[in-house]
Amino acid sequence: AQKKFFDAIRVYRKIVDGCPGSDLVDDAQMAVAECYQELSALAKQLREVYLPEREREAIEVWEHAGGKGLPDPKELLERAVTEFSKLVEEFIGSDLRDDAMERIVKCYRDAGDVKGEMMASLRFLAEFPTSDRADRVAKAVQEMLKESGGPICIKPRCLVKAFEPIIWAGPANDLYDDALYYAACGRLALGHFDQARAYLRKLAKGWSDSPLRAYAQFLLARTEEISGKPEEAARNYKLLAEAFPHSGLADGAQVALQGESIDVNRYGSYPHFREAIERVKPFGADITRAGPIVVVMPVVYSPFLRSYNLPNLLESAAEEVAKAFGLEAPDRLMAMAVDPLEEEPKVGSLMVVPGKVAKVEPPLFEEAFKPLAMLYAKERTPDLLAVAMPSFPEAFSEFAATYLRYNLVREVRELIGSPQAERAAAPFNLVRRKRDEARRALHEAVRKGVGLGQMDATAGCGLLFALIERAGGYKENALNWEAVLKLMEVARKVPEEFYKGKGEEVALAALAACIGEDIGTDGAKFLRDLGLKVDPKLVESIRQSLFTQRASG
Known part of the structure; x- marks a missing residue:
């Protein structure tokens, strides 16, 4: 079969190269591309059948057919894309061009290149809006946008290049609203405010029920605010509050109308803030203040995250975490950057939230809460806990x-009552899922003989869940962390001479003594029930010494 395709390519290539005026030349070019597409599928099958045990035989089969070396299905797909692209770009009058463009989309899909598939699909819709294939391609793009939480590439020039041609193709396209929004975000990030305003106005005044209309109205107001046009900004914020009262953005609009929006210039000398700006700047940065946290996020994510009240949630989270570590309130100004290029939360000079926080609806709030908790935990974890665990x-x-x-x-959710707030509230099964994952990790670590001093974060999280369960803080539809907070409070009071430099066994025993005081039970038995090795006599000795010291103090 492979040999037939290689032979066919040679024949069709002669027609393309030798008969440029023929009516069949575009068909021949299409056939060349299709042959490479089929060869890719055959190469994939060959690899699945022969590799890895019969690699030499696979090479011989392929070379006998006319190929060279071990076939790479991906390289053959790339060759197919090149040949299909030649038909699209060079055979302008051919009625096969839309078919070839859709084949390019399929090649990227078969190669697992989601970005390439989306960009090719958008190009199809821009170049062939009236094709009978357009509805099928548009539906596929809508699914991709939904699954990936928006465009794969959100760099401004990428957004403009991908979506503006769809706007030019006209409003009949199913992706017209999406195109207006994403192209506007790209233009905003590039500083092309007039063009961005034109797209945003067109979208905001549209008749669809798309949530992007409210986002567009917000960005219109925000653009005027950034441009130093307070009256225009106020007018647009008022329109936002009146026209989209259930968008999740209306409360923010009221705050802006009261003149309480962030003054970016106030933080210009704050180094972590500048670092956050530099991280997000390539995607177009929007800035807001959440109590003690300055949040910098890509403009394309900003309306979505604001509609789910992320800034207010971060402010409340900062207060909760500060109290967890014995502070009355957050003790500093902090900077947070939502970085589309990061896969996991990070804590360094600033808090970094991965772009996936905005990739699903409702947002993955935990991805923003995690670096906030980590920032305080790294600085304020009691020494005993840091040594023992x-x-x-x-x-x-x-x-x-x-x-x-x-x-x-x-x-x-209970305070705001908006549709977004309703969707945002986490069902308890999310808590249960995390608890089960963490407890399994703890069980597996103990089974392998891993001590508390070597456990990873997920197993350690399992220990914390076990602690609150023993204290009655984990029940159906209820999660209370008081036992964890009290453990930190008790551990904070243990003098370091009881455990510092005395080895893991003593630190674990001191921790067991703290657990006993925390939840009013035998701490040594609690840890032993989990499978951890702890000396009950050592625990009791430390407990008595602590009691004696406190009594004498």
């Missing part, structure tokens, strides 16, 4: 993210 800061941040996601977002 070095992964405690990471374990606490995992647990805290789940706790805050469930409790804080539920409170906001």
Whole structure:
């Protein structure tokens, strides 16, 4: 079969190269591309059948057919894309061009290149809006946008290049609203405010029920605000509050109307803020203040995250976490950047939230709560916990993210009552899922003989869940972290001479003594029930010494 395709390519190539005036030349070009597409499928089958045990035989089969070396299905798909593209770009009068363009989309899909598939699909819709294939391609793009939480590439020039041609093709396209929004975001990020305004106005005044209309109205107001046009900004914020009262953005509009929006210039000398700006700047940065946290996020994500009240949730989370570590309130100004290029939360000079926070609806709030909890845990974890359980800061941040996601977002739902707030509230099965995952990790670590001093964050999180369960803080539709907070409070009071430099066994025994005081039970038995090795006599000795010291003090 492979040999037939290679032979066919040679024949069709002669027609393309030797008969440029023939009516069949575009058909021949299409056939060349289709042959490479079929060869890719055959190469994939060949690899599945022969590799890895019969690699030499696979090479011989392929070379006998006319190929060279071991076939690479991806390279053959790339060759097919090249040949289909030649038909699209060079055979302008051919009625096969839309078919070839759709084949390019399929090649990217078969190669697992989601970005390439989306960009090719958008190009199809821009170049062939009236094709009978357009509805099928548009539906596929809508599914991709839904699954990926928006465009794969959100760099401004990428957005403009991908979506403006769809606007030019006219409003009959099913992706017209999406195109207006994403092209406007791209233009805003590039500083092309006039063009962005034109797109945003067109979208905001449209008749569809798309949530992007409210986002467009918000960005219109925000653009005027950034441009130093307070009267225009106020007018657009007022329109936002009146026209889209249930968008999740109306309360923010009221705040802006009261003149309480962030003054970016106030933070210009704050180094972490500047670092956050530099991280997000390539995607177009929008800035807001959430209590003690300055949040910098890509303009394309900003309306969505604001509509789900993320800034207010971060402010409440900062207060909760500060109290967890013995502070009355957050003790500093902090910077947070939502970075589309990051896969996991990070904490360094600033808090970094991965772009996936905005990739699903409702947002993954825990991805924003995790670095906030980590920031405090790394600095303020009691020494005893840090010695006995070095992964405690990471374990606490995992647990805290789940706790805050469930409790804080539920409170906001009850307070606001908007459709977004209703959707945002986490069902308890999300808590249960995290608890089960963490407890399994703890069980597996203990089974392998891993001590508390070597446990990873997820297993450590399992220990914290076990602690609150023993204290009665984990029940159906209820998650209370008081036992964890009290453990930190008790551990904070243990003098370091009881455990510092005395080895893991003593630190674990001191921790067991704290657990006993925390939840009013035998701490050594609690840890032993989990499978951890702890000396009850050593625990009792430390407990008595602590009691004696406190009594004498």
